Amino acid sequence: MDFVIGMLPESVRNLPTHMDFDGQRRAERIFQIIIVLFAAVGFVWGYICQQFSQTMYILGAGFVLSCLLTLPPWPIYRRKPLPWQKARPSVDEKEGSTSQAAAAPAGKGKKKK
């Protein structure tokens, strides 16, 4: 897979493909709302025309729509990127490896907040 990606042109490789945490939460909320809404409408419509297959088709439509809206990492799911700390100046690299190891956990803790 990495080999294939490496063959792609630079412009394609630089396309952002991730969702931030808030975007993931929004994506999950969006597909839940869409599918439940389509299911409710489909149930009522299927009951009115007394065809359970209609209910299933409408639910299928909701499934396809929610796939289109939440499967690709659309830009709308990238609006709240995490405020990462700035990269440390390269002076750190010259220092001993022990100090780097000690600094790393502390840095991670800060990122999570």
Added chain:
Amino acid sequence: MNTFLSRANTIFAFTLSVMAALTFGCFLTTAFNDHLAPVTMNTAKLIVKNVPDYSASREKNDLGFITFDLQADLNSIFNWNVKLLFVYLTAEYQTKSNEVNQVVLWDKIIKRGENAVLDYRSMNTKYYFWDDGNGLKGNKNVTLSLSWNVIPNAGTLPKIKGDGRHVFAFPEEYQSSKF
């Protein structure tokens, strides 16, 4: 939710759960139907013969021949949770050797959307009316009734006895068998 595949998996699983809930809801909307319908029946030609059933043994058993009229409108039973009805006509009677004898004489599958109004006159039975002895000759109390199994999309498989029956008697004499 952080990769394409994990989102696809979550959406698919969620849709399946919703689908199961919908199916259960469909079952609930029809769970309390009684699936009943009125049936009227009559019999015409009644003959009983005493012939050997070679598929079972060489002994002679009673074999009844009847023709029947049948009127029933089963349209009211169909709804969005009924795929088809399996309708069958049974004769029930009592003999010395058995307290309860039940013989299926005729059946029919009615799918949803097909004509569900049964209106037959002088129909022949579809299956042989064999007794396992000599219980048919002169039997005064043979009850015809129409029953059906309801085959749903989801839920129970009710076995319903139609509202209406017909009692008839077989003649006292065998008709000579011409086989």
